[in-house]
Amino acid sequence: xxxxxxxxxxxxxxxxxxxxxxxxxxxxxxxxxxxxxxxxxxxxxxxxxxxxxxxxxxxxxxxxxxxxxxxxxxxxxxxxxxxxxxxxxxxxxxxxxxxxxxxxxxxxxxxxxxxxxxxxxxxxxxxxxxxxxxxxxxxxxxxxxxxxxxxxxxxxxxxxxxxxxxxxxxxxxxxxxxxxxxxxxxxxxxxxxxxxxxxxxxxxxxxxxxxxxxxxxxxxxxxxxxxxxxxxxxxxxxxxxxxxxxxxxxxxxxxxxxxxxxxxxxxxxxxxxxxxxxxxxxxxxxxxxxxxxxxxxxxxxxxxxxxxxxxxxxxxxxxxxxxxxxxxxxxxxxxxxxxxxxxxxxxxxxxxxxxxxxxxxxxxxxxxxxxxxxxxxxxxxxxxxxxxxxxxxxxxxxxxxxxxxxxxxxxxxxxxxxxxxxxxxxxxxxxxxxxxxxxxxxxxxxxxxxxxxxxxxxxxxxxxxxxxxxxxxxxxxxxxxxxxxxxxxxxxxxxxxxxxxxxxxxxx
Amino acid sequence: xxxxxxxxxxxxxxxxxxxxxxxxxxxxxxxxxxxxxxxxxxxxxxxxxxxxxxxxxxxxxxxxxxxxxxxxxxxxxxxxxxxxxxxxxxxxxxxxxxxxxxxxxxxxxxxxxxxxxxxxxxxxxxxxxxxxxxxxxxxxxxxxxxxxxxxxxxxxxxxxxxxxxxxxxxxxxxxxxxxxxxxxxxxxxxxxxxxxxxxxxxxxxxxxxxxxxxxxxxxxxxxxxxxxxxxxxxxxxxxxxxxxxxxxxxxxxxxxxxxxxxxxxxxxxxxxxxxxxxxxxxxxxxxxxxxxxxxxxxxxxxxxxxxxxxxxxxxxxxxxxxxxxxxxxxxxxxxxxxxxxxxxxxxxxxxxxxxxxxxxxxxxxxxxxxxxxxxxxxxxxxxxxxxxxxxxxxxxxxxxxxxxxxxxxxxxxxxxxxxxxxxxxxxxxxxxxxxxxxxxxxxxxxxxxxxxxxxxxxxxxxxxxxxxxxxxxxxxxxxxxx
Numbered sequence: 006x007x008x009x010x011x012x013x014x015x016x017x018x019x020x021x022x023x024x025x026x027x028x029x030x031x032x033x034x035x036x037x038x039x040x041x042x043x044x045x046x047x048x049x050x051x052x053x054x055x056x057x058x059x060x061x062x063x064x065x066x067x068x069x070x071x072x073x074x075x076x077x078x079x080x081x082x083x084x085x086x087x088x089x090x091x092x093x094x095x096x097x098x099x100x101x102x103x104x105x106x107x108x109x110x111x112x113x114x115x116x117x118x119x120x121x122x123x124x125x126x127x128x129x130x131x132x133x134x135x136x137x138x139x140x141x142x143x144x145x146x147x148x149x150x151x152x153x154x155x156x157x158x159x160x161x162x163x164x165x166x167x168x169x170x171x172x173x174x175x176x177x178x179x180x181x182x183x184x185x186x187x188x189x190x191x192x193x194x195x196x197x198x199x200x201x202x203x204x205x206x207x208x209x210x211x212x213x214x215x216x217x218x219x220x221x222x223x224x225x226x227x228x229x230x231x232x233x234x235x236x237x238x239x240x241x242x243x244x245x246x247x248x249x250x251x252x253x254x255x256x257x258x259x260x261x262x263x264x265x266x267x268x269x270x271x272x273x274x275x276x277x278x279x280x281x282x283x284x285x286x287x288x289x290x291x292x293x294x295x296x297x298x299x300x301x302x303x304x305x306x307x308x309x310x311x312x313x314x315x316x317x318x319x320x321x322x323x324x325x326x327x328x329x330x331x332x333x334x335x336x337x338x339x340x341x342x343x344x345x346x347x348x349x350x351x352x353x354x355x356x357x358x359x360x361x362x363x364x365x366x367x368x369x370x371x372x373x374x375x376x377x378x379x380x381x382x383x384x385x386x387x388x389x390x391x392x393x394x395x396x397x398x399x400x401x402x403x404x405x406x407x408x409x410x411x412x413x414x415x416x417x418x419x420x421x422x423x424x425x426x427x428x429x430x431x432x433x434x435x436x437x438x439x440x441x442x443x444x445x446x447x448x449x450x451x452x453x454x455x456x457x458x459x460x461x462x463x464x465x466x467x468x469x470x471x472x473x474x475x476x477x478x479x480x481x482x483x484x485x486x487x488x489x490x491x492x493x494x495x496x497x498x499x500x501x502x503x504x505x506x507x508x509x510x511x512x513x
Numbered sequence: 514x515x516x517x518x519x520x521x522x523x524x525x526x527x528x529x530x531x532x533x534x535x536x537x538x539x540x541x542x543x544x545x546x547x548x549x550x551x552x553x554x555x556x557x558x559x560x561x562x563x564x565x566x567x568x569x570x571x572x573x574x575x576x577x578x579x580x581x582x583x584x585x586x587x588x589x590x591x592x593x594x595x596x597x598x599x600x601x602x603x604x605x606x607x608x609x610x611x612x613x614x615x616x617x618x619x620x621x622x623x624x625x626x627x628x629x630x631x632x633x634x635x636x637x638x639x640x641x642x643x644x645x646x647x648x649x650x651x652x653x654x655x656x657x658x659x660x661x662x663x664x665x666x667x668x669x670x671x672x673x674x675x676x677x678x679x680x681x682x683x684x685x686x687x688x689x690x691x692x693x694x695x696x697x698x699x700x701x702x703x704x705x706x707x708x709x710x711x712x713x714x715x716x717x718x719x720x721x722x723x724x725x726x727x728x729x730x731x732x733x734x735x736x737x738x739x740x741x742x743x744x745x746x747x748x749x750x751x752x753x754x755x756x757x758x759x760x761x762x763x764x765x766x767x768x769x770x771x772x773x774x775x776x777x778x779x780x781x782x783x784x785x786x787x788x789x790x791x792x793x794x795x796x797x798x799x800x801x802x803x804x805x806x807x808x809x810x811x812x813x814x815x816x817x818x819x820x821x822x823x824x825x826x827x828x829x830x831x832x833x834x835x836x837x838x839x840x841x842x843x844x845x846x847x848x849x850x851x852x853x854x855x856x857x858x859x860x861x862x863x864x865x866x867x868x869x870x871x872x873x874x875x876x877x878x879x880x881x882x883x884x885x886x887x888x889x890x891x892x893x894x895x896x897x898x899x900x901x902x903x904x905x906x907x908x909x910x911x912x913x914x915x916x917x918x919x920x921x922x923x924x925x926x927x928x929x930x931x932x933x934x935x936x937x938x939x940x941x942x943x944x945x946x947x948x949x950x951x952x953x954x955x956x957x958x959x960x961x962x963x964x965x966x967x968x969x970x971x972x973x974x975x976x977x978x979x980x981x982x983x984x985x986x987x988x989x990x991x992x993x994x995x
Contacts, residue, residue: 092559093557093558093559099558101558106558109558111557111558111559112552112557113552113557113559115559210559210561211559211560211561212559212560213559214558214559215558215559215789217788218788218789219788245563246561246563247561247563247789248561248562248563248564248789248790248791249788249789249790249791334785335788337783338591338593338602338603338783338785340602341593341595341601341602341603342556342558342600342601342602344595344597344602346597346600346654347555347556347600347654348555348557356650360597364595384783387593387783387784387785388781388783389781389783392783392784392785396785
């Protein structure tokens with residue numbers, strides 16, 4: 006029943022669970038076994054088979070006693086999921102892929118995790134990532150790199166690389182990632198899956214380890230748009246623990262309802278104005294193959310009844326610079342708490358060492374190179390005398406980037422389409438020595454975080470090396486519903502999501 | 514050369530909220546170490562701050578009482594430094610946007626009433642506590658206090674002497690206690706201050722270089738520390754030296770200050786607006802609601818006591834020094850309907866007894882209601898002041914109602930004219946000699962004899978006879994058959 010991986014996803018599994026064609030424990034064991042067998046992909050930092058199997062057995066019990074009704078209260082009942090190791094899970098080690106939190110076990114669940122659990126989701130384990138989400142290749146994990154299931158000599162993208170690998174390689178049915186500058190969308194694109202960064206404030210950040218608080222959002226990573234929508238509808242909502250979460254009703258999607266398939270959202274694409282930013286498509290650094298694939302995807306939208314509009318986001322060139330001031334500034338502050346005093350790694354110190362040496366050694370040992378680099382940058386730009394020149398200027402630039410989007414949505418278009426990344430997955434170690442080249446990989450995703458908008462990356466084709474390419478759709482604030490509908494139409498009119506990575510196909 | 518000290522104070526007041534400034538962790542004193550904690554207090558990964566509305570309300574109330582401008586737009590900044598008692602690596606504090614600005618407080622000094630300017634009031638969170646154990650050479654950390662809400666009240670440099678500084682602090686503490694925003698228990702560190710001091714030649718307008726004395730937690734220390742610092746600065750200036758801007762610590766053991774750090778060594782706190790907290794917008798509706806519900810303020814209370822009840826300034830000051838004294842007084846007056854009587858009894862009898870027994874007012878065995886009842890009997894002439902004192906002592910010992918004591922000890926006043934007449938007649942018969950003498954004397958001697966008889970009557974009745982009736986009936990009986 007589980008042999009056809011191409012049709013295995015959250016929706017299909019839920020149907021099978023409801024019809025009792027499969028048990029939750031059976032499903033959980035299936036993924037746990039796969040995760041073990043494909044351990045070399047480096048998707049998980051920590052697996053939690055014991056607790057996952059216990060929860061799965063409970064789910065089976067609930068299904069046995071309550072039947073289909075059990076799924077009304079618990080719409081994810083028995084669905085095995087993976088959580089990025091950036092998001093706190095009660096009693097389950099959460100490391101942010103950093104030595105400084107190597108043995109940290111949170112005493113509480115992040116709100117998003119608590120919501121998944123309440124909905125019946127089974128947490129299989131914690132996925133690999135770039136340390137403190139700082140990176141675009143997953144190579145900055147303090148423990149081990151992850152590799153791309155489409156070509157294991159390549160990176161899966163990052164920072165939510167492990168979550169992307171877990172979903173793409175069918176080591177979980179869905180996953181949570183976090184996205185500060187593209188950390189959900191870029192690995193989704195590189196790994197050929199769907200990744201959604203919600204509007205800032207849509208999902209509570211409570212329990213998500215902070216990298217850059219004004220940019221971070223938790224979001225779903227899944228095999229298709231329906232699954233991503235379902236996960237989003239569950240993790241969304243105002244949270245009294247997060248003052249930046251907004252009192253906006255969680256999105257509801259008609260097409261989630263399988264009986265409602267006739268009410269397909271195809272009508273919403275007729276006449277839809279899709280904005281194509283001229284600054285993005287002609288940008289230096291965009292791979293010609295990627296550009297070709299994206300152009301073809303845009304043509305598909307035209308074929309489906311949409312209208313392409315060239316738009317301008319004139320301040321795009323400011324985005325990367327602003328981001329690399331704002332994000333490190335916030336990070337330097339957010340990471341100040343890792344001091345070896347109350348929890349986390351404390352360096353071995355001698356009685357002669359001062360308090361300062363305890364801090365310096367613990368943090369020096371505990372943080373990796375990229376994290377240290379960003380702490381130094383962030384500390385510098387917040388220092389008195391430099392604050393106005395860097396941080397305040399960056400905030401002004403951020404405002405301009407935001408206003409570009411506001412204007413585009415007001416005057417020209419309903420949705421914006423562009424590449425998720427200028428390239429497909431690059432080789433392991435290809436960019437590790439050149440941080441700026443690595444930063445440039447996020448050129449299309451970063452402006453979206455600066456503006457706080459929702460955006461989704463969906464598979465839109467393959468390059469000549471058979472590597473997946475992602476199309477990024479950017480919506481207006483709080484307009485996830487339209488974003489997901491449009492993504493869904495494209496998806497159901499193309500077959501990209503049904504292709505399996507070669508490394509995965511061969512396994513049972 | 515004569516110098517004039519210029520003093521400004523920064524006062525930290527711990528707010529009497531149930532929970533911490535940015536989390537639901539409890540605020541309470543005397544709990545075992547690290548009991549009042551939660552993910553935010555520990556600075557755990559992923560924890561987020563949420564503003565305590567009650568603390569903001571307290572800040573607005575104090576701002577209104579000090580005639581401040583309440584700022585609509587409020588933001589919290591992160592102030593960074595590494596220290597083991599600071600769990601997040603930064604303190605959340607209002608930096609560029611304090612909640613209140615430009616207020617004033619009227620303070621009575623030895624030479625009269627003066628207005629002291631309030632520069633600003635801002636909200637911040639407290640740090641935890643490091644406890645050094647010299648035996649084991651270790652440092653222990655207690656985070657119970659970490660995250661407790663504080664108001665920092667910054668005065669203008671309007672104070673001119675250590676006694677003025679202390680008087681200002683007392684007035685501010687009294688106000689905070691009236692507003693019930695803090696207990697201001699100085700021993701628990703709920704009310705502490707930093708003092709900025711500079712000297713300038715008398716007549717000079719420009720300020721001299723200042724030094725800051727950190728963390729003074731008693732009125733006495735404030736006075737002593739400032740006195741020392743003035744003397745120290747004066748001797749430096751007189752000997753041709755220059756004051757350097759620095760932060761100093763006061764050592765109560767030696768009564769001296771010593772340097773902590775100079776201006777050049779001041780840390781760079783890298784303030785920036787906390788991205789976890791959206792700006793806090795304070796609507797006028799809220800401010801107006803709080804303004805309407807404003808409790809009585811110390812100076813309003815004093816005015817009322819002087820004008821409505823014609824109390825002496827001394828009694829009025831004493832009875833308004835604490836809000837609970839005022840409440841007690843108002844409670845007594847509401848029943849006995851005589852302000853002066855109430856004030857006299859509270860200030861002398863009650864406070865005297867409480868003092869003698871080392872009791873605070875809220876532990877008084879005599880409640881305001883009971884004292885009011887007692888004084889009502891005095892006020893209406895049902896018992897004499899002398900009897901009342903006897904009853905008061907009984908009440909203090911037993912906590913009983915005055916009427917029950919009067920009943921039990923049979924202290925009720927004799928008011929029946931027939932009964933009084935009978936008693937007087939009996940005495941007059943027994944002391945016929947004095948009656949005869951009375952009849953043959955001039956008014957001056959007569960008055961003496963009358964006083965003698967009144968004494969006899971009171972002795973006979975154990976002081977219970979109604980003195981007015983006694984006087985009247987005695988006069989009538991003595992003047993009969995004249």
